[in-house]
Amino acid sequence: MTQNIYDNPEFFAGYSRLDRSVEGLEGAAEWPALKALLPDMRGLEVVDLGCGFGWFCRWAREQGAARVLGVDVSEKMLARARDTTIDPAITYLRADLERLELREAAFDLAYSSLALHYIDDLPALLGRVHCALRPGGHLVFSAEHPIFTAPANPGWSVDAAGRKTWPVDNYLCEGPRRTDWLAKGVVKQHRTLGTYLNLLLRLGFALAHVEEWGPTDEQIAAHPSWAEARQRPMFLLVSARR
Amino acid sequence: MTQNIYDNPEFFAGYSRLDRSVEGLEGAAEWPALKALLPDMRGLEVVDLGCGFGWFCRWAREQGAARVLGVDVSEKMLARARDTTIDPAITYLRADLERLELREAAFDLAYSSLALHYIDDLPALLGRVHCALRPGGHLVFSAEHPIFTAPANPGWSVDAAGRKTWPVDNYLCEGPRRTDWLAKGVVKQHRTLGTYLNLLLRLGFALAHVEEWGPTDEQIAAHPSWAEARQRPMFLLVSARR
Numbered sequence: 001m002t003q004n005i006y007d008n009p010e011f012f013a014g015y016s017r018l019d020r021s022v023e024g025l026e027g028a029a030e031w032p033a034l035k036a037l038l039p040d041m042r043g044l045e046v047v048d049l050g051c052g053f054g055w056f057c058r059w060a061r062e063q064g065a066a067r068v069l070g071v072d073v074s075e076k077m078l079a080r081a082r083d084t085t086i087d088p089a090i091t092y093l094r095a096d097l098e099r100l101e102l103r104e105a106a107f108d109l110a111y112s113s114l115a116l117h118y119i120d121d122l123p124a125l126l127g128r129v130h131c132a133l134r135p136g137g138h139l140v141f142s143a144e145h146p147i148f149t150a151p152a153n154p155g156w157s158v159d160a161a162g163r164k165t166w167p168v169d170n171y172l173c174e175g176p177r178r179t180d181w182l183a184k185g186v187v188k189q190h191r192t193l194g195t196y197l198n199l200l201l202r203l204g205f206a207l208a209h210v211e212e213w214g215p216t217d218e219q220i221a222a223h224p225s226w227a228e229a230r231q232r233p234m235f236l237l238v239s240a241r242r
Numbered sequence: 243m244t245q246n247i248y249d250n251p252e253f254f255a256g257y258s259r260l261d262r263s264v265e266g267l268e269g270a271a272e273w274p275a276l277k278a279l280l281p282d283m284r285g286l287e288v289v290d291l292g293c294g295f296g297w298f299c300r301w302a303r304e305q306g307a308a309r310v311l312g313v314d315v316s317e318k319m320l321a322r323a324r325d326t327t328i329d330p331a332i333t334y335l336r337a338d339l340e341r342l343e344l345r346e347a348a349f350d351l352a353y354s355s356l357a358l359h360y361i362d363d364l365p366a367l368l369g370r371v372h373c374a375l376r377p378g379g380h381l382v383f384s385a386e387h388p389i390f391t392a393p394a395n396p397g398w399s400v401d402a403a404g405r406k407t408w409p410v411d412n413y414l415c416e417g418p419r420r421t422d423w424l425a426k427g428v429v430k431q432h433r434t435l436g437t438y439l440n441l442l443l444r445l446g447f448a449l450a451h452v453e454e455w456g457p458t459d460e461q462i463a464a465h466p467s468w469a470e471a472r473q474r475p476m477f478l479l480v481s482a483r484r
Contacts (some may be wrong), residue, residue, distance in 0.1 A: 147389065147410060153401065159409055161395065167407030168389060172456035172472040192475075193435055194454040207449045212436040214414035230414040233434075 002098050002118050003187045006052075006074035014182035024055040029226055030142060030213045030235045034113070037140045037209055037239040041065045044108040047132065049097055049125075049141075050115025054081030057090045060111075069107075071095050097125055102132035109133075112141040114235075116196075117149060117188050120176075123199055130203045133242040139205060140240075145212060145233040149177055149190040156228070166232035193236065205240040213237055244340050244360050245429045248294075248316035256424035266297040271468055272384060272455045272477045276355070279382045279451055279481040283307045286350040289374065291339055291367075291383075292357025296323030299332045302353075311349075313337050339367055344374035351375075354383040356477070358438075359391060359430050362418075365441055372445045375484040381447060382482075387454060387475040391419055391432040398470070408474035435478065447482040455479055 019027035042064035051070030284306035293312030
């Protein structure tokens, strides 16, 4: 079972203060790039795996999605999602994604933002997602980039020449990584980029786009601190079709 | 035009002493994994982009390929390839891959081992390769992994805890990297993994497999020093179909 860190009070308090929690999708640096991978939402049946506060579910409906199912393991996040949603076409479901059952061929789009790197049995989840999509249906997700999740001791270091570098090790050693981010002992699952992609290919997905996200020049002009993401990617964005 | 470093006497002498130059394909750590991505070779028309000493061209014929065209920019390498090949179905062509013209729909397999990271205008080359493949034809290549090519100052460093790490920077800053490997000032082109894959997808290739190569347990038992490749991948292996 995936660790439910979002219901840890310290983690939840910290997460609630992030730009992406306060401002929603527009507060997430990678959102414009992820949005560009999405199909025309009009009339689509959508499932959001790890929906959090429900920002994407509500956005999908604003764009014309027919129905949206938001799934999350966090009681605290879903409580806020429900409090801020008045739309009978959005359903929130509390479930561990590791055990989620989805109807077959019921969705046109499966979306997931920064949730899949918490999943231990990703092959099983993606297999169920493949079954739950209609033929031609879309899978669009972001996850923490393997370069970001790999290190035993993640964090910038400064080399002899004064250059900031990201010390990669254990890249090909897949498995859990315990890190301290917003709370102590957050468990993420490191897997290589090849593993993510080959999982999709073996399930029968056709890959459409693979993006190692970095900020645009305009974003850096507005947020100079984001420039460090060009040194090593933090997010992986993928779109694929059943 | 791509730098023709292989005809630099110092580089050529050093390269000629590598296991992969002395022992051929079996001397290359990643060969078993790359071989596993190849189709049944019987009856295929094959082009090898960056054929070097011609080891793969000869192997392809041993496996039943109908005809093999080996292309390389290095005069010294092709001279040795010609000296060690007695097979009228293998043709060696000296050409800069940046300017190579290939007949349309003439090949069943385009193969390239550790050459594409030297190519400046990779979109143009891969576009010509796509045209040169028959529908359903295969592209199988290896290249230096972007984690390996990214750093301004590539090389292991040892962190405070005594752990060997690979300091990544400039990952999203694509372009030339000058390194000293076998000779001074070898120019490689760094591009992200996403860029490699999206180039293929936009050309109409379907991705079949993406591997960030690491040694197997058996390989490490036989060659303990190879274990460091698990800390950060050195090679990217890709197979795709037109």
